[in-house]
Amino acid sequence: MERRPTIIDVARAAGVSKSTVSLVLQNSASVRAETRAAVRAAMEALGYVYNRAAANLRSSGAGLIGLVINDLRNPFFTEFAISLQMALSERGFAAVLANTDETPALQAQVIGAMIEHGVSALIVSPAYGGGETGFDAIARAGLPAMQVLRRVDGRTDLFPFAAPDYPAGSRLATEHLIAEGARNIAFVGGLEGRMVTEERLAGYRATLAGAGLAPLVLPGRSGRSMGRAMARRLAEDHPEVDAALCFNDQVALGLLSGCAEIGRPVGPGGLRIVGFDDIEDCAQSWPPLSSVRCDIAGFGQAVAATILAWVEGDVTPPAEDRPAVDLVIRASSAAQPSKER
Incomplete structure (x- = not known):
């Protein structure tokens, strides 16, 4: 006996998502008329029969x-x-x-x-x-x-x-550190070979190359413990380093505490530090941490709107979306912080 056609078969035949077929079956007004017609035509061609009793059993997942x-x-x-x-x-x-x-x-x-x-x-x-x-x-x-x-x-x-525009973020941070007078800028943290690490390195490397400066990449698992240990390593093995762009804020916050532990000043006159992501803790640390702001809340809201437009209106997202980032400058890297929003 041949297999009965399923909702997935209908979705493929109509060129829409499974969720769109479900909305048509529920007579949802959010589906466009032409999409509804295509789904109904696919159902008829395949001989699909809607099992409402089974659908009701699954409705708790709607x-x-x-x-x-x-x-x-x-x-x-x-x-x-x-x-x-x-x-x-x-x-x-x-x-x-x-x-x-x-x-x-x-x-x-x-x-x-x-x-x-x-x-x-x-x-x-x-x-x-x-x-x-x-x-x-x-x-x-x-x-x-x-x-x-x-x-x-x-x-x-x-x-x-x-995802946020990571290469642009590291470019902004590196340009800022150079403008503040840093000439030996290390990139601290991030596991090698991962796309997110390579993207955050990209703007850093390109900006240093444009300024005729050499990169120093110190990879590692990106947590506070790694950042704290890196403070001593920088002081002992790379005393020439006058600034650090960190893979994320966790590394940067650890580096702040490590500098406090060894008595190294942070900010103008000491080691300038910039993080990445701008989590809530950045503004509450001491000194307050400069960071590439990815607008986490706004990004989450945008992703929610995108997925719901896909589910409810069959609006397929673009293959890639890279929202803009900016840099929030605080006392860890500059004497004149930017205004908080």
Whole structure:
């Protein structure tokens, strides 16, 4: 006996997402007339029969968006997840949240569970690593899904990518440090070979090359402990370094505390330090930390609007979106901080 056609078959035949077919079946007014006609035509051609009883059993999953985050211990990702969840709530959707702890196998597991529980779409800040990651399962399910903050799957036609403009951020930070008189600027933190590290290095390297200055890259796992240890390493092994651009704020905040531990001044007259992301702690540290501002809250709100436009209106996002960043200058790198917004 031939297999009965499914909602996924209809979605593929009509060239739309599974969620769009569901909205047509629910007679949602948010679907355009031409899209509705295409879905109805595909249903008729395939002989699809809507099983309303089964749909009712699954309805508890309606309005759910899966949010899969690689490391919720990092305040940057926590702030992003909160802003995204709040923006979804304002539109009547709930976020199902999972932390993968940088483990691709766990990521695949939680994605599979979310699909089984009937989420309407997924937003994934993916873990790095090989093996099964869950993206193939999303493709088979025909669900709208975005990669955010990191890109690990090259199929951006299926899984569009959104992240702040990291190269521009490191360029702004490096230009600022040079303008403040720094001539030996180290880039501290970030694991080698990862796209996000290479992007944050790109603007730094290009700006130094344009100024005729040599780079010094000191990679490592990007946490506060690494930054704190780096303060002593810089003082002992690289005493010429007069400024540091850090891979993220966690490294920079650790570097601040490490400098305090060894008695090295920070800011004008000492080691100038700039972080990346501008998490809430930056303004509360001492001295306050300069940082590349990625507008975490605004980014989360924008991602929520994008995924809901895809789910409700069949508006497919561009393959890549790189919102602008800016630099918030505080006392860790300059005598004249910029005005806080």
